[in-house]
Ligand SMILES: [Zn+2]
């Protein structure tokens with residue numbers, strides 16, 4: 714299996730990541746002989762949405778947006794002979810904030826080459842919001858809020874379906890991020906039910922909408938997960954449906970590029986992204 718790119722990469726514009734500069738990621742990519750990368754910083758959260766994490770550091774600031782775009786465009790020029798650099802975002806799908814998210818994409822979409830749509834935030838039964846991947850402790854609190862692990866899983870997969878179906882305009886990201894992020898703490902907080910049928914429905918919808926999946930190696934290194942997002946059985950179902958699987962390390966530091974890609978079974982056909990036009 715030859716890996717030509719890493720298509721899920723964070724940057725120093727991320728408040729919960731490292732301070733490694735984009736150029737360090739680029740140099741690392743070149744040292745790995747990559748031909749292409751996509752920077753997918755967490756897009757600024759929708760106007761009016763209050764980040765439920767303790768330090769409110771889930772995403773880049775609106776104030777940094779122009780600089781993020783300019784920096785990548787500058788580096789694209791600088792390295793154009795050596796590396797294809799895509800400007801991207803990891804955009805949150807947040808139930809109830811679709812209008813604001815579409816407004817962001819409508820405004821900035823012309824700058825975007827390639828983007829990911831992810832669900833990290835869930836609306837609770839009392840219409841507040843929680844972040845599902847912040848910490849083991851916080852996940853424990855979310856179980857109390859929802860009443861059971863399975864209620865969280867159900868809400869998560871409902872929210873994923875909304876993300877797939879939602880009209881976010883012509884610049885809607887084509888790729889769904891870490892489809893099974895809800896399993897980040899599954900070794901300590903296992904679900905009782907299985908979600909095979911739900912997953913079949915979701916994959917059918919992804920196929921129908923011509924979307925693709927982030928083949929995300931980060932879960933392999935989470936101590937309560939130890940699996941690729943999505944897990945192997947879902948990967949195999951996606952392959953049968955010809956859903957493109959686009960590799961991403963979800964690196965928040967330059968030395969994380971392509972980390973874990975060597976653990977992808979070599980039966981997985983790796984795809985390049987479908988670029989936004
Ligand atoms: Zn992050």
Ligand SMILES: [Zn+2]
Nearest residue numbers: 803831890891
């Ligand atoms: Zn993410």
